[in-house]
Amino acid sequence: MDPTTDNGPTGESRSSRASLEALRAEISKAVVGQDPAVTGLVVALLCRGHVLLEGVPGVAKTLLVRALAASLELDTKRVQFTPDLMPSDVTGSLVYDARTTEFSFQPGPVFTNLLLADEINRTPPKTQSSLLEAMEERQVTVDGTPRPLPEPFLVAATQNPVEYEGTYPLPEAQLDRFLLKLTVPLPSRQDEIDVLTRHAEGFNPRDLHAAGVRPVAGPADLEAARAAVAKTSISPEITAYVVDVCRATRESPSLTLGVSPRGATALLSTARAWAWLTGRDYVIPDDVKALALPTLRHRVQLRPEAEMEGVTADSVINAILAHVPVPR
Helix, strand or coil: CCCCCCCCCCHHHHHHHHHHHHHHHHHCCCCCCCHHHHHHHHHHHHHCCCEEEECCCCCCHHHHHHHHHHHHCCCEEEEECCCCCCHHHHHEEEEEECCCCEEEEEECCCCCCEEEEECHHHCCHHHHCHHHHHHHHCEEEECCEEEECCCCCEEEEEECCCCCCCCCCCCHHHHCCCCEEEECCCCCHHHHHHHHHHHHCCCCCCCCCCCCCCCCCCHHHHHHHHHHHHCCECCHHHHHHHHHHHHHHHCCCCEEECCCHHHHHHHHHHHHHHHHHCCCCECCHHHHHHHHHHHHCCCCEECHHHHHCCCCHHHHHHHHHHHCCCCC
């Protein structure tokens, strides 16, 4: 995924697109070589979705979310998920006030714009599920009272692809709530040299202001961009193509679980956002292909025998994309 220059049809659309494209340059002041992950987070914000970030420790997943929040002038909070974390530690709880002899609600860290749920698979299902209402309904209900979350609201949950002992894998129903699953790879040799050079010159990942990261867009730009994305046209042929790709996953001999209709809707939304980011007001098949892996890879389940043969979700989806007829 790599946004190109702006060729939008309207001045307002061009302005909001330029603001969001400026995020990449701003975030690169703190994070080196993770453009696809940055773009995925922007797509998720445009689609009002949530992101699952997967990568080994130390590849700047936390720094990436913090830099995005700083570049968008959004509030961000981080929760380290552990086996003893309680749901109220995430959502908040009622606290007794001795002075007023009443209970008052103390908001949890979920009341923010960008919530970093670090190592979400290290906490029990009960606490994992405390995020479900927040992610889907964008509210938290405590003692029967619903409390809306700030807008925009995005959950960026991380999990490591190693050290599975003592973890609680996310169930399929919960994985399906994430719009995208982004892999954050180890940097290339040159990128790693750049990282070390910055640290040798005094870069402090805990002080983004000193690194020169400044807000280049805000909630108003994001709202204008969402309105422009909603006007991006989708032909019946593209809709049928998305359906055919998703239905093919349900018929794959390598999979026990294919993509649900919710997944098909998600792919249509992310392709639409991608089309707008690349400067078009209509969706083409290449937009669907560009977002198919991050949108679908966590919505399918491999057969054990296929997994033992080295088959991956990405390889199955790529094979499907290669065989499903593309509309002309």
